[in-house]
Amino acid sequence: MLKRFSSYFAQSMMQSKLKEALKIERLDAPVTYATDASKPYLLYMHVPFCHDFCPFCSFHKFKYDALNVKSYFRSLREELFIVKRLGFSFDRLYIGGGTPFVDPKELFQTIRVAKELFDIKEVSCESSPASIDRERVYEAKGLIDRLSIGVQTFDDTLLKRMGRYERYGSSKELQRKIESLQGILPTISLDLIFNFPAQSEAMLREDLRIAKALGSEQITTYPLMRSSLMKESIKNTFGEDEGIKEWMLYQAIRDEMSEYNLNNAWAFAKEKSALSDEYVVHYPEYVGVGSGAFSAFNDRLYVNAYSLSEYLQRIKEQRHAIIAQTPVFSPKQQVQYAFLLELFSRSLDMERFNARFDICVEKMFSIELWWLESNHAIRKEKGVIYTTLFGDYLCATMMKTFYSGMDLVRAY
Ligand code: SF4
Known part of the structure; x- marks a missing residue:
């Protein structure tokens, strides 16, 4: 009970601090700022397309459309030239989504352009299990160092509830696919979610045992994020939040993952030095390209155009994609x-x-x-x-x- 209260208190404090800090203002004039070419910023690239939407996910995304995806990747490559001209330099690229592998050819071409423009030493890329297979991952050899697969769970009951069973296959099919991908790229990371309302400790422990047995170098266990935008959808899909088991499940994770190193509070790695999953931890300053991407530098947060048409138009006109910013953080x-x-x-x-x-x-x-x-x-x-x-x-x-x-x- 005391632990639950402490966690509730800490989260409430966090919420009020965020409300204070994230007062977004739309920019009327083009954004202006100084860049420091000697600083190695992280480059974050957002690919906001998914074939179907998962009921717990609040990431910025659009429904897949082949033509839109092609124009989008073309604009991303253009935007890389824009940020290059602004004087940024990057040594690491993180690609998130949406589903970056939604068009592998375009994705690989865009990574190549990023590598030609910047001295990028390491590329991490997210993927849903559905959009990758052994052949595609082979093609990514030499381009992507760390592939982070959003499995979320291996439990068939939960997969069915979230509509992934039909779209991505059963737990056994997922396992066979992940097994076939091992050893191709330097690091494969599996992302799991814990604390779904319908998830028991036994279900979670089984997820972790399967993830370990598949031989992944990294396993990340995110607590289910009930953001204000997704609360209703989560409730309709998984049922009421029981609210009391998160701490119990976290202890089960730590118990089950005891032979792994803990990179941070939710990421486990076989090797202590393995590539990290949380770019914001290692790179307090990063530049986001793509629709809806955030950037953090010069002590404030910047936001790129959310609307796809506005984003494409701005890039076509060779303008920066940033449309809003927070005040400078104190x-x-x-x-x-x-x-x-x-x-x-x-x-x-x-x-x-x-x-x-x-x-x-x-x-x-x-x-x-x-x-x-x-x-x-x-x-x-x-x-x-x-x-x-x-x-x-x-x-x-x-x-x-x-x-x-x-x-x-x-x-x-
Ligand atoms: S979880 Fe991944 S695949 Fe599902 S909607 Fe979110 S970004 Fe798309």
Whole structure:
């Protein structure tokens, strides 16, 4: 009960901080900003097309249309030239969606252009299980380093409820497909979701056992994100939220995944140094290309055009896709964000953190640290704050709230 209250309290705090920070304003004039060519920003590329929509997903997306997809990828390539001219440099590319593999030929061509324009050393790409097979993944060799497959669950009952059984195949078919993809690219990561209203601990443990048996280097376990946009759809598909089992399921995950390294509160890897799944953790500054993509740099968040026609038109006119921005985040908000990201990554070196922001973390966060320690969520050792099992869970729920809160931007 106490744990549930603490998690609820932490999430409420997060929500109110997000409301404060994400006051989006539409730009009347073209956006202007300074870029620093010596900084390695991350390049995020959004491919917002899906053949069908899943009932829990609030990502920005459009229904698949072959012609729209072709024009979109052409515009993405154009936009890469635009950001190049603006003076950005990138060493890492993350491609998310939607379904980036919705047109593999176009996707590969776009990655090639990005690699020609920038010194990109590493490419991560998301995919739904339906849009990949062994042949396509072979073609991605040398272009994509890390493929993150959005499996969500191997449970046939849940797959049927979310309409994926008919579209993507049964659990056994999914497993055969994933097995056939192993060993082609440097890293295959499986994304699972936990805490569906109809999901039991036994179902979740079985998902994890299957994921491990398939030999994936990485397994990420996201808590179900009940964003304001998707609450109703989740309820209609899976039933009422029982609200009490998230912490219990998180403990089951940690128990089941004990032989893996924990990269952050929800990502597990066989190798400690494996490529990370959370680009926002490692790259506080990133530039998003594509419709609805966010960028974060110069201490604020920028938003690209959501409407497909507006996005295509802006790129055709060689204009930047950014249409809105938040106010500049205050120094305090920036430190708070960094504090959350470090704890989400499971440790915070106080001396390094103090030097980075020219603050005293123990003074600035005295109440938060007291509260976290009293709840056995952190422990301090030789100048480093480490999260405990419960601390990891709290950070996972706060990051969940952070991502769900991005719907404030999508709803704008
Ligand atoms: S979960 Fe993936 S495939 Fe399903 S709607 Fe969202 S982006 Fe599309």
